[in-house]
Amino acid sequence: MVPTQTRPGFIQALRVFRQAARDVPAYAKFLCDNGVDADAVRTPRDFAEVPPVTKDNYIRAYPPHELIAGGSITGAGTWSSSSGSSGAPTYWARDGISHEHGVRLHARILHGFRAATRPTLVVVGFSMGDWIGGTYTFRSVADLSPHDLRVSVMTPGMDVELIRADIAALGPYYRQIVIAGYPPFVRDVFDGAPAAVLDQDIKVLMAGESISEAWRDNLLTLLGKPGRVEDTCLLYGAADAGMFGYETPASIAIRRLADRDDNLRHDLFGPDPDLPTFVEYDPAYRYFETDADDRLLCTLANAMPLVRYRINDVGSVHTAAEVGSALRAAGRPATVPTTTADAGFVALRGRPDVAQSFYSVKFHPDTIRGALADPRVAAELTGKFVLGKDSGATRADQLTLVVELRPGRTPDASFTDLVGSVFLDTLTAASREYRDLRGRLGTRAEPLVRTRPFGSVEFRYAIKHDGRVSAP
Template sequence: MISTLTRPGFAQALRVFQQAARTVPAYAKFLCDNGIDADAVRTPADFAEVPPVTKDNYIRAYPPHELISGGAITGAGTWSSSSGSSGTPTFWARDELSHEHGVDLHARILRGFRAETASTLVVVGFSMGDWIGGTYTFRSVADLHRRDLRVSVATPGMDIDLIRADIAALGPYYRQIVLAGYPPFVRDVLDRAPAAVLDQDIKVLMAGEAISEPWRDNLLSLLGKPDRPQDSCLIYGAADAGMFGHETASSITIRRLAQRDSTFRDAMFGADPVLPTFVEYDPTYRYVETDDRGALLCTVANAMPLVRYRINDIGSVHTAAEVGQALLAAGHDQRVRTNTPTAGFIALRGRPDVAVSFYSVKFAPETVRAALTDPRLSGELTGKFVLDKDLDPAGGDRLRLLVELRPDRALDEAFAVAVGSVFVHTVTEASREYRDLRTRIGTRAEPLVELRPFGSPEFRYAIKHDGRVSEA
């Protein structure tokens, strides 16, 4: 763990806190209600005693204008929304400072792809609606013309045919293409793409959900780049605060080394059988702590400043020096490179309140339970389930829902179809993000339902941190 006496980025976090206490009406009330004297908070130890803010105790507890500096709704330059699976959107405001951070971070990613020397077309395959992915990526990349990067951007959104047409038509005029999108959607674009697309130098920029190293290897094989993991990059971000961190060639190398070396893996990430997402982060942009249950707390300057905001992601924070020490202790002379001297790493294990993320749509356990307790199903099911991701017969990503039958119930394909139908109806009613996904990809948004006999071993475990849930 990082000592609170030497944490990089604390000075900036303290400025965000002090300014929010002075200028944000909701935060001033929050501190008063919790008996916190902002002037008495001066050290990292003092700061660690400030109560975290959450969606429930802060974001949803005040009207949006009171969450913005100055209390004026026009302090928001851009609004994004997230609804998860609750169906109730949460709105997040960003301003020019947030935009500048996005430009800086995308510049680092694209320099990792050598865009300072190679003409680059970024094709944005994220949704271009209210959600942050498409608009945030577009604005950040478009403004890189002010930097030393030779970058253009196209915005076909989540349209596979249009993305392929853009790459085929414009790609030959660029040295390389960066395809940006949710991991399973990127695979959809590349799988069985024509030679006019795949014959070009394509790199991939992904966000919205975790990937495994075997999944990355499979994607790279589609690109004809089995030995170039550095041509891929996964972003850790959210509508709440934009980009928290991103993979680099160094972070990917470290994660793949942990996959091969159990000694280093256990020392670095613990005994969890599933590797966490591992990204570099800049503490001067996102000051990140952990609470006593391992939830990440972030402090970030924005139109809607967040101070010790609990995003509910579980993970750990590491300095570059700590990573280097773990490598040496395991016998590896691997240099740890970062974009800035103070940059560190976040190991992200996921959310205990999210069963799985699919095309960036998050499915909460309570929504799945609501479907399985529907009177049309509950008489046949115990309520135990596993929701995760798998590959369909054609090799594409699909949701997989395993459910446990009550004792003496027989496997029945027609009943499996009924389970899928009720699941789709329930989640469609609860989540507008899922409704949008079904519009875009049709039946591939529906789960592959598998019935299991009572007492099957798949249902023995509690919530895991690998993007899947097993409910007993």
């Protein structure tokens, strides 16, 4: 017997586990190799003992057809890929279940934007290649008609001028425009846009990287909507599984309270001074846990079912009741509205193996270390670095690379250009996503390189320096 009173979403997660153990050849082998008897797993405690799957021990360890139910490659309805900075793509299959979940989750977001009563044009500004953002968003929105939403969709992709032209031409025939895109790209679209664009009622749907509340405020001011945070929504998603969760007006309000209240921030998110991304998730679609290293684990149905999949993101999982208790302890109203009765929250603090994300391109520390070990620059550098992103109220986001000089080294002014050139050569060779970004942005994709003397504060306390800084 399966207990009826368990964590929200566990019954569905257990169903995914058992179906995967029965029908997915790779997962059956994985359980056998790890000595797991699927029939003996009945409770959340049992489930927590099942070894997590990862890209290395599971996704890349088996041929793709064995990761799909029935062992048939045609079980994949749609393929997406992610390559990180290794240059070797990881392929992810999706099917009707994944699509249905995507449609329902986008429907909730667009209901929040009042698209049920306001004719709405959704403009997809994500990349439209085999990365997930553009195609997933387009398909989800295009199939919203059964959800009582008055929505049309178009797909200009990452083309600033085309998006502006589309909004100017079609916007007057709709009550509102929802632009979907990576945060810095969305900013590019509206920074310097003509009145024919900015005069529309614009909502913003973002994904791919974190934002600060100051960044959100700057964007809303640019749109002529100061304080209208409910007109923005940041998704937490990945090619691995589609959408994990999304911001709601309640999650944004709680995050903004934590930004101003150190005690609330600490109670909710721990001692990290940087605010995490904070989203609502539906346990009926995604079952979240954390492991001993605070890495998020997710179980979900898909063409490639994932069971206790270690996403490699660091974060925490909260029920609405737990969030309410933290608010009450901080002397705040403790009511936490959620979209569904069982909905919970995920706080995403970051990815230890990602130095920075820029226009959704992930820069990995090992690749950057490889660039700084190049013989053209290595004699001058310790190898320590901080890859970051500058953002401001009046300028577009700028990728920055701060590097530490060896003791006594004082290279001439041209050295930063050389470091930048080596960075570009290395990343362009390693990452097709970065090659695509350079093709779109040109010199805008190049980092602003700065050198710092040996022992500078950016590096002084880094015992294990991974190059990460928080996104602005």
